[in-house]
Amino acid sequence: MRKVLILSPNLDQALAVARFIRRYGKEWILHGGLLNGEKFSIIRAGYYDKMVNVRNLKGFEAYDCILPTGARSTYWMLTQIGDFQVGEVLYSRNNVLCFDKYSFIRKVAALGVPVPKTYKTFKEINDEYPIFYKPKFEKGGGARGIIRSRKDLEKLPNKHELIFQEYITGRTTYGVGFIAKNGKILTSFQHEELLSLPIEGGSAIYVRRFNDEKLLSYTQRIIHNLRFSGWGLAEFKYCNKRRDYVFMEVNAKLWASIEFALINNNKFLKYMFDISYPETPTCSALYIERLFALDLLECIPNIRYIIESDKIIRYCSLWNLPIIFMRNGVFSITQKLIKNSRIKRAHWQT
Secondary structure (H helix, E strand, O other): OEEEEEEOOOOHHHHHHHHHHHHHOOOEEEEEEEOOOOOOOHHHHOOOOEEEEOOOOOOHHHOOEEEOOOHHHHHHHHHHOOOEEEOOEEEOHHHHHHHEHHHHHHHHHOOOOOOOOEEOOHHHOOOOOOEEEEEOEOOOOOOOEEEOOHHHHHHOOOHHHEEEEEOOOOOOEEEEEEEEEOOEEEEEEEEEEEEEEOOOOOEEEEEEEOOOHHHHHHHHHHHHHOOOOEEEEEEEEEEOOOOEEEEEEEEOOOOOOHHHHHHHOOHHHHHHHOOOOOOOOOOEEEEHHHHHOOOHHHHHHHOOHHHHOOEEEOOOOOOHHHHHHHHHHHHHHHHHHHHHHHHHHHHHHO
16 A cells, blocks of 8 residues: 655645545555644545644655645645655646746746736836736735725735736636646646636636637746646636737646546546546536635526536535535625625714
8 A cells, every 4th residue: 555645635626636546546545734724624534544743744754655735735845845756747846936926927928928917016006907916925825806996005905915917807717737747748638717716816616628729838838948847727817908818827736626627637647646547528617615605796696507517526515515605605794794884984984
């Protein structure tokens, strides 16, 4: 038997990989590794044979494979170890460049790939609203959204930790998931993300298969010129003004919607864990827990995706879904009431 330690084991991408290894990699023993600050989850723990706390590299020699999943654990591995190997795939320490969003987008722009106008600091912004903002440095999650005026900008906390970009209209994003070696893509899978959590851009809620050679060409250009080795997701939006795709970022980690890629493409886990299984061509998928995590007014009109999806993906038990929906619904209503009461108080004070 071989042992794998999956870091940040509560993340959806960790659970997706664990699910496939459990189902098709019978020779693997699965351990989940909790980094400092990550909490033990009874529901998530069921995916693993054992959960362990990870504070340093002690005990790593007991494992055949260490797999970081999210941005935090991937960056931790890079800073603690440098290059590391998962099966046939070498993940290079040079991928840390992808975590610095501003520097990386400048490198991509120099390759002739279209990118949105990007401001390193909020002080560079004139009156070119709306503006999209996100963390300067990838840590997993983080504040992101749209500001529509100077007033919105002034209200934004921790502005020094953000970069600001020209807002590309439309909610749809396009992803090219890949494994690469020395600048050559070994396998890839494209998807179209029509709904995200948060709405402005984040983890996929509803995705569809997609295929455009131009997206693959842009991704190959980036991977080749940067001599990328490892795995990640290149993200783009379509800009009607340019009539072309615009590069947004490379998430040099396992991405939150990776299960949709694993269902359709069995080469990812073949390269990483030497696991074989039949592909199940699936045109669309819905991550139902993320749908229920939306603001209630956003969630309700998008419930139609439950019917439209070929595959519904969940990581909690079925009986937990109504609880999640009710909890988030109550939270959403409460937040609306609080916001309305503040508006009324401000009106009375004037």
